[in-house]
Amino acid sequence: MALLPQPTADELDLSTVLHALSDRTRRRILAELVSGPRRCGSFDLPIAKSSVSHHFKVLRDSGLIRVEAQGNTRTATLRRDDIEARFPGLLAVTGILDTDQTAANLRNRDAH
Amino acid sequence: MALLPQPTADELDLSTVLHALSDRTRRRILAELVSGPRRCGSFDLPIAKSSVSHHFKVLRDSGLIRVEAQGNTRTATLRRDDIEARFPGLLAVTGILDTDQTAANLRNRDAH
């Protein structure tokens, strides 16, 4: 159960985060992580596994996900609270949060 | 008074926009455009003017700014409404809108 190195919440860099988000495959990974932690290898992506590994590293280095090694598997988790604290609304506006959630946010926003 | 080619509002591509925003120099240009249209050459940037021209092209191709040629000068305008319509909140969360303006938006938002 080793947590792999990652930036702290206050170390999140906007340029780095936006670059990580500018890739469709990485946004797809993040979107699938909204529903909860997932094993890194459990994503059905049309690229080689070494490429997948690369994308997970970019996401982890940027601070968007945390990755925990347990045995010979790794589990990725969206750092939703940290991202929200530093860049509120970023996940919603980039389409990471699913439509219902975004709609709920919008409703809540407009209602108040 | 020729408007240079640019994507329509509904053609804005998230990956392209996020990539354009992932550069600090380009975000700085956008932030200075919040206060109104500016001549392209009137930005005090620590890079060669050919590089500045490149950044304006990236911003225009991504749809974040419109550029109008008038005589031998070009004027850049932030496409605020188009961006807001397509990706609401993106300019605020990326720090393009200054603090006061963002606060004003939040006040206005909450008020309604």
Add this chain to the structure above:
DNA sequence: CTTTAAGTTCGATGTTCGACGAATATAGTT
């Protein structure tokens, strides 16, 4: 202990990026 599964790391390839200077185009100015 051998096999299998999960991922990473490495090296190579081709592309894109950001920067530069030089050359060019366009349009005012003298």
Add this chain to the structure above:
DNA sequence: AACTATATTCGTCGAACATCGAACTTAAAG
């Protein structure tokens, strides 16, 4: 017409990026 100012385009450079397959590491399963 010659000069000046504005800005782009072109060619180049090194760095970074995305992708791949092969080799490697680690650990669980048989």
